[in-house]
Amino acid sequence: MNLKEILQKKAVEIEAELKKALQKKQIYPAMLYEAMAYSLFAGGKRLRPILLLSACEAVGGKKEKAIAFACAIEMIHTYSLIHDDLPAMDNDDYRRGRLTSHKKFGEAMAILAGDALLHHAFETMTEACINDFSMSSLQAMNAIAHGAGVYGMVCGQVADVLNEGKAMDEKTMYFIHKNKTAAMLQAALKAGALLGQATQKQLDMMEQVGEKMGVAFQISDDILDVTGTLEELGKPVHSDQKNEKNTYVTMYGVEASQKMVEALSEEAISLLKAFGEKADFLINLTQYLIARKN
């Protein structure tokens, strides 16, 4: 199998676990379940859960202990996309080739489906912590809570909204990318490593890997917004221009941005090499991410 096939296989495995996590107890009203499932099973790359499980394995851990947390981080990512697409935010009609949640279910239901996924992520993790009752599980939940919350993703989103249409310096742009995107990748890698009983040194390295990989991933997303097509991306291109968003691409152009992506990826890979061959998959994944078309 090539890496694309391996990633697809992993995504299928994660989807099966997500289905279990969502259906463990019946969710009522049925419309709430439908709205949650519509966005959760919209064919995402499952990058964050794949990173979490791979980091767990890279430090010698067993992925069984990490699956609930992998599901939770994907639920959090999905909620953030639903809210990000809302008319008051990015006002996007399409996501992954399908209507966005508010276009499909209406705005009220989209807000609530997002809230519901965020709640369900924490309920899923809390139950996993009760079943496992270990400090490493609690610390993994904390890493995810921290990366997604007011010191991570949410503050990145806020900074992004506040700076729309404004001239920005590189420091501010880096702050946004680091928090809006990288913080959740860092959280995935750190949580996975914690669940695999990593050493403090390994945890610190995984956090650094996450920051570099995350910023590179966001810059490459911004590049694709300019160079990609609707068919490749499953969402409208040039949306950054439409929303007057500042990106590395609008600031430095495609070529210089591509060089930054490559430099950051190199740094992430050189850190990952310290983990030995158990981290080969993460290295391949990093290389794959900078060459992706969607």
Added chain:
Amino acid sequence: MNLKEILQKKAVEIEAELKKALQKKQIYPAMLYEAMAYSLFAGGKRLRPILLLSACEAVGGKKEKAIAFACAIEMIHTYSLIHDDLPAMDNDDYRRGRLTSHKKFGEAMAILAGDALLHHAFETMTEACINDFSMSSLQAMNAIAHGAGVYGMVCGQVADVLNEGKAMDEKTMYFIHKNKTAAMLQAALKAGALLGQATQKQLDMMEQVGEKMGVAFQISDDILDVTGTLEELGKPVHSDQKNEKNTYVTMYGVEASQKMVEALSEEAISLLKAFGEKADFLINLTQYLIARKN
């Protein structure tokens, strides 16, 4: 001190703890902190944290262990109000006598401030669980996650939105009140009792108290929407009529609804009597809630 003064004193103590919980680490951008604080410090009754701390004390526990969870449940309650007030939901301009979050900060920031408070609630609880590392703390977080999430408050909100302007039977109306309002009061009482090392029998009773108290509280809220004034409530009256909401009042009238409130409160009080004099405060509070004007 009369009960009103005691409640005000408790609210002041909880606000001091909320201020610590929000400022522990600096939140950036400043606007995010402002929007979170604007709604969190808008002079609410702090009913849910007061219930949580009182339930802990009613079973002989110490409130120090419960404070982080009391703060978290108020953050969750506040996020739910911010999202509930949004134009796509109840579209309310005023809350507690002040502009609602989206009227003050804009819709994007209101959505994000709500998300941020929900995240921060779970981050606060997770940190408390790490510091305490006990099964009872984890179970308290689980009770709150469960009561607020897709099997509690959120599903009540969804059912409420889906049934707006529709004819409803009493069963559906009870489902909405039980989940939208009572589930969080139940969660507060259960979490507090767990943190106070309650027996299983005590936990079951607290859950029943919460259901009865919560439904009574919601019906009395609906009564006040008809009989109260803007000055008393700090929010527009007759909003249920405006939003074509079905309530016990629109279904049975004020007088019959008032009788239901009294019957439910009696049931809650007779359950609380089993806890002995340590539950006197909760009994007084239940009586106070049915006579309140806001």
